[in-house]
Amino acid sequence: MDLTFAPNEAQFRDELRGWLAANGPGPEPEGEDAQYAWRRDWQRKLHEGGWAGVHWPVEYGGRGATLVESAIFYEELARSGHPLPANVLGLLLGGPTLMVWGTDEQKERYLTPILSAEEIWCQGFSEPDAGSDFAAVKTRAVEQPDGSFRVTGQKVWTSGAQYSKWCMLVARTDSGAAKHKGLTYFLMDMGQPQVQVRPLVQITGESEFNELFLEDAVIPAENVVGGVGNGWKVALTTLMNERAGLAFGLQVRLRVMIDELTQIAAENGQLEDPRVADQLGELHLRCEILRLTAYRGLTATMKYGQPGPEGSLTKWMWSETNQMLTQFAADVVGPEALTMGTKWSYELLRARGNTIEGGTTEILKNIVAERVLGLPKAK
Template sequence: MSSVEEFRTEIRGWLAANLTGAFADLRGRGGPGREHEAFAERLAWERHMAAEGWTCVGWPEEHGGRGATIEQQVAFHEEYALADAPARVNHIGEQLLGPTLVAFGTPGQRARFLPPIVAAEELWCQGYSEPDAGSDLANVRTRAERDDGGDWVITGQKTWTSLAHDAQWCFVVARTEAGSTRHAGLSYLLVPLDQPGVEIRPIQQLTGTCEFNEVFFDGARTEAEHIVGAPGDGWRIAMATLGFERGVSTLGQQVGFRRELEALIGLARRNGAADDPLIRDRLARAWTGLETIRCNALRMLDGVAAGAPGPEASIGKIFWATWHRELGELAMSVLGAGGTVAAGEPGEPYDLDDWQRLFLFSRSDTIYAGSNEIQRNIIAERVLGLPKEVRP
């Protein structure tokens, strides 16, 4: 038996033995559009995983991880998804910030911030998007200035900040050089959220849930040493973080997509929608699309092995985001007219079923983590070598 097979067997057995008792009801809970589900219980599960050594498996051992190979990490994320284990609440710290600090952080930053991520004791959110700088991150206006003591004072607004209302820290891209524009003059700051000068306002979505937030900084502060990289080097660090976001955990995501597609095929067979040749054709195209998504994800692993996925990872992001949005549209076609009616009494908050929630929330897949338009620009400029987009 190979080491990867042994690793897969180990995590499969551990999940089977531990997703029981108080944790048994967490199967299938949480995830995009459903982050509100059993959050406290999922956090307890995350800390149980940490105590057993199953968080941050891909991190180097000297930073609290298992030093798992790329192949072992793929096995972990696939088995986790196959077990229908609950969505992770520490994803942003474990998959985004942690690898960024391993690659670019100082020894002091690693010693301060990595252990609480491994233990799931401190949760993080990502302070990138702004009202006028969504996918166009280079348009950031949030600014940070040094005070007399050298600490950073931050003023500005971030939006669409996932799970900020549950996080203790935020990594913030801010403009630290007066008069700078676009990619220049940005810095990558680690900012505590529980302090005066920080206001978090949840944004209610079409799904009725509030996992995104607006975050206002009005003189919020962070220590001088809480800057990753040099002042003005924030763009490079931020792009590296986005690269880590396209990492091996996407292989587990594919398992979830396959489960959704198989359930939709089953529904189409039960309610007769599969008798429609157009529906059958769309289901078949969804299946072939899912196979393409997996091929893209596997191809991207070469970049992960080199340290972080390159700009070609944008190909995978466009494909899976568009596929998942279209799956939501296909679900509505399978449901028929009845799918447009939400449960609940008139005048009361509506309640969505899983397919309605999929349809509504997947509209955001082609926007968050870099919109399709921005991903196409990345592919054109950095992969194909085409001229940069003309800007006014």
């Protein structure tokens, strides 16, 4: 692993920095819907500038950036303080999954509107009784004589469903087959009355995610991705991309917050307190480990062509470190960090979900133990 940047990578970073400095999304408006619309406009701007699907191949409308350039993109985006594009699930999960498993027609139909934020995507995997044990999904898709499917069941924690046109839906097509084998991966049109979206309110007061109630929802045969009964494998591609994709941006976000806290502690004279200095040192160390581990994951992706289980390690480390940092912020910033409506209180409350979303820490530890370290499987 070579940690120095080649001249063309440094040039890519400079060009991107210049573009981000000149083309920000402007001030964030108040209110969830307005904020979402703002992030959607931001993605349109990124798309027009050729920066929406940086890591997507040129043939699919992307920039064809290398993995290192893509990592630089997420680092620089986080450093600029600009938000992630609105269709982050389409860009990082849906598009790359279609590139691996989709038919030519599906790639032709779906990829461009993902990039331009014309069609937003959500991920309908989790159910009330199927989260970590995701293969236990009960939502049923029944094939009709014309080859289409009728889908009935419930999904939960579906982020961004209220803004989405397409849902990456995993449903059971064969209840007689072994758990992992009877699943199929679909693209479900959210704009039908048989799909009801009910927002759930989070601890932060936002409704980032929703319940989905499906009552005979219709999915045409051409919206099956990767073949009937092959949903488990297709879904794994989505999950691996979920855990690997954001690592670079997230570690820079941590770095920005650690530097901010260090600055506040210095101004308050708290750096003289060994407990504060010790905690800042620990956070600094974790952030550096995270950065280097993210690069190690990148090397593995370059070798195997797809993100591997190492992404689980960075997601686990980041989520725990972010919780540690946001809790520690209350000691440094003071009561403001515990007052609703402030930046630090938002970060503290939002961080609670980090060790659950995208795979809980316990599940990620199992993946790291079994698939990275080669330890025996849990019974």
